Amino acid sequence: MIRLAWRQFRSQAALALVALAALAVVVAVTGANLAHLYDTTVAPCNAGGGDCQAVGVSLLSTDLSLQLVLSAIVLAAPALVGIFWGAPLIARELETGTFRLAWTQSITRTRWLAVKLGVVGLSGMAIVGLLSLMVTWWYGPIDRVSMNEFQPGVFDARDIVPIAYAAFAIALGITAGLVIRRTTAAMAATMVGYVGALLVVTSLAGPYLMPPAHANVPLSSASDLGFDPGPTLVAGAPDIPNAWVLSSQIVDGSDQAPSQTAMAQFIQTACPKVFGSASQVGGQLKGPADATAFHDCIVQLSSKYHEDVTYQPADRYWVFQWCESAIFLGLAVILAGVSFWWIRRRV
Amino acid sequence: MIEFHLDARSGVSPYLQIVHQVRHALRLGLLSEGDQLPTVKQVVARLAINPNTVLKAYKELEHAGLVASRPGIGTFVTTTLSDASLASHGALRQDLERWLAKARLAGLDDESIEALFGDVFRSAAQRGVA
Amino acid sequence: MTAVLRASGLGKRYGRNWALSDCTISVPAGQVVGLVGPNGAGKTTLLHLAAGLLAPTSGTIEVLGGRPLDGPAQLRRVGFVAQETPVYAGLSVADHLRLGVWLNPGWDNDLAERRIEQLSLDPKQKAGKLSGGQRAQLALTLAIAKRPQLLLLDEPIASLDPLARREFLQGLMVVVAEQGVSVVLSSHLVGDLERVCDYLIVLVASRIQVAGEIDQLLASHHRLIGPRRDPGRMPANQEIIQASHTDRQSTLLVRTDEPIIDPSWAVEQVSLEDLVLAYMGRTADADRRPALSEVRS
Numbered sequence: 020m021i022r023l024a025w026r027q028f029r030s031q032a033a034l035a036l037v038a039l040a041a042l043a044v045v046v047a048v049t050g051a052n053l054a055h056l057y058d059t060t061v062a063p064c065n066a067g068g069g070d071c072q073a074v075g076v077s078l079l080s081t082d083l084s085l086q087l088v089l090s091a092i093v094l095a096a097p098a099l100v101g102i103f104w105g106a107p108l109i110a111r112e113l114e115t116g117t118f119r120l121a122w123t124q125s126i127t128r129t130r131w132l133a134v135k136l137g138v139v140g141l142s143g144m145a146i147v148g149l150l151s152l153m154v155t156w157w158y159g160p161i162d163r164v165s166m167n168e169f170q171p172g173v174f175d176a177r178d179i180v181p182i183a184y185a186a187f188a189i190a191l192g193i194t195a196g197l198v199i200r201r202t203t204a205a206m207a208a209t210m211v212g213y214v215g216a217l218l219v220v221t222s223l224a225g226p227y228l229m230p231p232a233h234a235n236v237p238l239s240s241a242s243d244l245g246f247d248p249g250p251t252l253v254a255g256a257p258d259i260p261n262a263w264v265l266s267s268q269i270v271d272g273s274d275q276a277p278s279q280t281a282m283a284q285f286i287q288t289a290c291p292k293v294f295g296s297a298s299q300v301g302g303q304l305k306g307p308a309d310a311t312a313f314h315d316c317i318v319q320l321s322s323k324y325h326e327d328v329t330y331q332p333a334d335r336y337w338v339f340q341w342c343e344s345a346i347f348l349g350l351a352v353i354l355a356g357v358s359f360w361w362i363r364r365r366v
Numbered sequence: 367m368i369e370f371h372l373d374a375r376s377g378v379s380p381y382l383q384i385v386h387q388v389r390h391a392l393r394l395g396l397l398s399e400g401d402q403l404p405t406v407k408q409v410v411a412r413l414a415i416n417p418n419t420v421l422k423a424y425k426e427l428e429h430a431g432l433v434a435s436r437p438g439i440g441t442f443v444t445t446t447l448s449d450a451s452l453a454s455h456g457a458l459r460q461d462l463e464r465w466l467a468k469a470r471l472a473g474l475d476d477e478s479i480e481a482l483f484g485d486v487f488r489s490a491a492q493r494g495v496a
Numbered sequence: 497m498t499a500v501l502r503a504s505g506l507g508k509r510y511g512r513n514w515a516l517s518d519c520t521i522s523v524p525a526g527q528v529v530g531l532v533g534p535n536g537a538g539k540t541t542l543l544h545l546a547a548g549l550l551a552p553t554s555g556t557i558e559v560l561g562g563r564p565l566d567g568p569a570q571l572r573r574v575g576f577v578a579q580e581t582p583v584y585a586g587l588s589v590a591d592h593l594r595l596g597v598w599l600n601p602g603w604d605n606d607l608a609e610r611r612i613e614q615l616s617l618d619p620k621q622k623a624g625k626l627s628g629g630q631r632a633q634l635a636l637t638l639a640i641a642k643r644p645q646l647l648l649l650d651e652p653i654a655s656l657d658p659l660a661r662r663e664f665l666q667g668l669m670v671v672v673a674e675q676g677v678s679v680v681l682s683s684h685l686v687g688d689l690e691r692v693c694d695y696l697i698v699l700v701a702s703r704i705q706v707a708g709e710i711d712q713l714l715a716s717h718h719r720l721i722g723p724r725r726d727p728g729r730m731p732a733n734q735e736i737i738q739a740s741h742t743d744r745q746s747t748l749l750v751r752t753d754e755p756i757i758d759p760s761w762a763v764e765q766v767s768l769e770d771l772v773l774a775y776m777g778r779t780a781d782a783d784r785r786p787a788l789s790e791v792r793s
Contacts, residue, residue: 022598026591027584116582120635123547123576124599125568125642372691377765379711380691407673414665415691416528417673 020126024138031104035146042092043153049082050157056081057160075164086161093147093154093176097184098213100143105192106205108139109358113200128362132193136355140189147185151178169263169336171221183344183351188213190354197358220346225265228342229335234259236326238317241267249283254326261333270327277324285323290316367404368396372413380415384423392432392446403433403441498561500525500646500678501546505555508541515541517702519555523680523695528672530693530710531682532772538702539682540579543650546680547576560645572602575639575677579650581632585624589617589634593641600642608641611667629660633667640671647671647679653688665692686769696768698775705775706751710768717771720748720761731758738774749774 025032061078064071109132112118122128155177162168168177175181191212196205225231236257238244243255256267271277277285290312331339368391370384378386391397406420424441427433435441469479499522506519516538523529531539544550545557548564548571557563562570583592589612596603612619615633617626626634632652639647649668653661665688672679683689689696690710697707706713717737725746727739734756738749749766750756756763766774 020599023595026587026594030586115585116578116580117584119549119576119578120582120584120638121599122549123571123574123578124596125572125601126599127568127571374687374691377767379714407670410669410673411666413691414662414669416694417669418527418694 020130020134021138024134027135028104028138028142032142035142039146039149042150045085046089046153046157049085050153050159053078053081053157053160057163061160061164078164079161086158089154089157090172090176093150093181094172096147096150097143097181097188098210100147100185101188101192101213102206102209104139104143105189106196106209107202108135108193108196110196110200110202110205113196114202129359132359132362136190136193136358139193140186140351143185143189144182148179148182151176151181166260169261169331169333169339171225171263174263174336174339175217175221178340179344180340180347183347184213184217186351187216187347187354190351190358191216194354194358194361197361216347216350220343224339224343224346225263225331226329228339229331231265231329232332234328234330236267236328238269238321238325241326244317246286249279250286251279251282252286252320252324257326257328259328259330259333261336263331263335263339265329265331267326267328269324271323274327282324286316286320289319289323367402370404370409370413372415381419381423381426384409384420385426388423388427388432392443395446397443398446399443401443403443405440498525499523499558500527500560501529501680502558503542503545503555504557506542506545506552506557507554508538508545508550509553514553514702516545519704521697521704521707523678523697523707525678526676527695527709528679528681528693529695529697530689531680531697531699532686532689533682533684533699534776535684537699539684539699540650541702542699543576543648543680543682547574547648549576572600572642573645575642575644575647577632577635577639577647577649577652579652580655581628581635581652583623583626583631583634586622588620588622589626590619592623592634592638593619596638596641602643604641604643607643608637611637611641615667627660629656629663632656632660632664636664636667636671640675640677643675645677647677647681649679649681651682651684654683654685661688668692686772690768696772698772700776700778705778713771714766714768716753717749717751717766718756719764719766719770720746720750720756721764722746722758722761737771737778 056078060074061071064074109118112121121131158177162173162177167173175184188209192205192209195208195212196202199205199208238252238254240257241254242257243253245253247253252269254267254269256264258264268276269282368387370387372380372383376383388397388403397403403424406417406424409415409420410417424433424435428435428441432443432445433441434444466479469482474482501521501523503519503521506516507514508516519542531542533539541550545552546559546564551565559570560573562573564570564574584595587595593605593608593612596608597605612634615630615637617630617634623631623634636649636652639649647668653664656664668679668681669692671677681689681693694710695708696710696713698705708716723746724741724744725748727736727746727748730736730748730750733754734750734752736748736750740747749770
């Protein structure tokens, strides 16, 4: 049965290997180039101290389109193997009636399913694994500069989680195909189910997988500082290198979020030059013309307010990689179990 | 070696048709003693009929003493039908010709003659006379 | 005689619809069995139950002394060709033979290759490019090369042209002659079955209407033609299958094991086709008497 499963899977595997090989060439060449660039511009700058922001930005904008392409490929790959390898695997046989040929030879349906699942599942995981390996290596220099590996969108395209995503997507595809019995509908269901599951797990993992850490951060470190009508102070989350920042809010000295009126009052008292009268309907005041006044205002506000940041610290990156992988592998195993049950009882 | 054919519309069961065709071949001298009949596999491959049908026919012929089967080799003719050839039933021929003349005089056309003969033949067969 | 297929009260339901109801049958071994009935009568359902592709909703089914869903040993003994003879379009003829080798411990590859050669099939040809007749022959080859004891064929010749049909049946009969395999073959056409089958099952509207050896069936069914007669006045040992009346004349198709002694009837033989048609057209009405038991050999 293994040989039959390979024979049926042959052309799909070949296509993937050819594509992977072509990509490997591109990655090898451009990646070596990136690494060289890092070694000659960023590394010496960091070693020498001083402001390395310019060289960093320069590195980050190298091969921008290739960055997008590679990220997209790794993010999409698990879904693609699930949709194009997993969903049709059983659905096509049910649709064309060839299952009636396969199930009346001398092997049981469960063995037939197990081998197909094994061959395609492991192949999918291997291909995606190789892909992730290549892209993670390629992004090395960039990740060292931008330090955002733990952020969603980057985390999902690095190291081992894509492998688990692929396992899940394939198991989902196979189960969908078995239950729905129509290839195109199963492919659609797999896509929807995969994206949904990914969104759910990712949004729950941050706050719940491990209790997040908190930090008090001065207003000056916040990004996107500004004023909304009220006036209210608004601020984005600060940049914590290699950490996963979940949320942030502006709090006062006793870690309470201030009421709108209290904050408005304080702002107007502390920053008379910026907010002259009580009836000022302000917009964002970040322009260079008001830079000094703005800066002084922030200093004044910092005596009362700071940011409370909720985040997962950088040293938990690998814990999260393993845990999320375990979750998706677990889901894959559950789905596989469902499909074995289904093929025995319901078809 | 003779070849069989099957008339699906004749109303005669297939195995009987085979029996008749063997007897007919024997009568016509197409088969003589020692000749081999087609194997079951050969018959079946040509006619697409059930092998049991052929076996039944050959068994009946064997029962009638006309053929003998040698396991692993085939079925062979053991006798020729009594040397009565069609030409030698002189008396019967004459009776028949006389009857036909009478039937025509009575006003029967070809179809009526055939129908009458067929009817009498069949009912006599049922009574075990023919 | 050992039964190659035995069912007792066998039924299969989909939702509220019974595809097969209350089937009780005992099919003897070493025969070619014709399963006849109109489309949708339940022939495919019965074959799928026997092949282990479906599980019964009610009743039991036994094939070669074992249950169809028992496992690989059972699967090995039964060869199945599904309707429309599905094959893997992207795989070649040779690949399909390899499929046979890989999936069947009892595979006879010499037999398979010999047959492919006799049929003049190109081993490298993709199965999707074969004609209907060639596909049917390939599917049959796959089923017989695993050396089963029973062959189940679901309308294998329905969509074939007359020549392909004849060639398929010739090949099948040669296999039966050589291997002594039992066959159950379904069709909605009677003509081809007549020359090939020794046993007949008529399945109409999910129920078995009649079953028995063809010789016995033909011997026990008669057409009676005579003056108009009320069917209620027929003897109890004659089951009326079909009746039609004009103002003067009645034509009845009856089933009986006893001789017809009433001299007012002209008694005729019934062809197998007419017999099957009569059962197919049979409706539940006053003309029908309680059914006689299955004709035994």
